[in-house]
Amino acid sequence: xxxxxxxxxxxxxxxxxxxxxxxxxxxxxxxxxxxxxxxxxxxxxxxxxxxxxxxxxxxxxxxxxxxxxxxxxxxxxxxxxxxxxxxxxxxxxxxxxxxxxxxxxxx
Amino acid sequence: xxxxxxxxxxxxxxxxxxxxxxxxxxxxxxxxxxxxxxxxxxxxxxxxxxxxxxxxxxxxxxxxxxxxxxxxxxxxxxxxxxxxxxxxxxxxxxxxxxxxxxxxxxxxxxxxxxxxxxx
Numbered sequence: 001x002x003x004x005x006x007x008x009x010x011x012x013x014x015x016x017x018x019x020x021x022x023x024x025x026x027x028x029x030x031x032x033x034x035x036x037x038x039x040x041x042x043x044x045x046x047x048x049x050x051x052x053x054x055x056x057x058x059x060x061x062x063x064x065x066x067x068x069x070x071x072x073x074x075x076x077x078x079x080x081x082x083x084x085x086x087x088x089x090x091x092x093x094x095x096x097x098x099x100x101x102x103x104x105x106x107x
Numbered sequence: 108x109x110x111x112x113x114x115x116x117x118x119x120x121x122x123x124x125x126x127x128x129x130x131x132x133x134x135x136x137x138x139x140x141x142x143x144x145x146x147x148x149x150x151x152x153x154x155x156x157x158x159x160x161x162x163x164x165x166x167x168x169x170x171x172x173x174x175x176x177x178x179x180x181x182x183x184x185x186x187x188x189x190x191x192x193x194x195x196x197x198x199x200x201x202x203x204x205x206x207x208x209x210x211x212x213x214x215x216x217x218x219x220x221x222x223x224x225x226x
Contacts, residue, residue: 034212043219049212091211096156
């Protein structure tokens with residue numbers, strides 16, 4: 001089974017910061033990697049698919065890069081609405097495994 | 108704009124069957140290239156993909172759950188369904204239905220429904 005490891009598990013940042021979240025797969029998944037944002041009490045919301053494609057309606061300050069086993073989600077100019085938990089998800093295998101998430105908190 | 112809504116009992120007894128319905132509006136469960144999916148979330152397991160029913164008529168299930176789950180579709184009602192048999196307390200979670208698009212991205216989610224397994 002593929003393991004998806006996200007780091008860090010949480011971070012504190014200020015409005016206007018640039019933050020970088022990392023997701024590592026235990027084996028190559030090509031670019032079958034999606035990123036979601038989840039706020040408390042809400043369903044996850046798709047941000048990035050196929051590692052680097054921005055989902056429609058998502059602000060351009062969200063950027064995804066990577067392929068193979070290492071992926072990053074960068075948020076430029078962090079906004080108050082961006083404080084949330086972010087999950088990566090592989091869609092390469094038949095398990096569509098999610099990472100455990102990175103919680104972005106206000107410093 | 109697509110809208111999905113989960114419905115079903117909030118409490119299920121251990122060893123019984125969990126049954127949930129997802130009602131879809133704004134898209135057809137017959138739409139080509141879509142994956143009508145179920146995902147659950149618990150504090151212990153995090154987010155866990157359960158399975159999907161594709162518009163091609165095939166179902167694909169998480170191998171860890173495959174022996175207990177069935178996902179089906181009613182095109183006349185534009186709904187799809189989840190059944191999990193022989194539930195245990197480990198099946199307690201928030202259950203989401205979602206639409207999957209090409210590249211297997213889950214672009215639209217329901218609000219989720221909490222299912223508690225308890226006697």
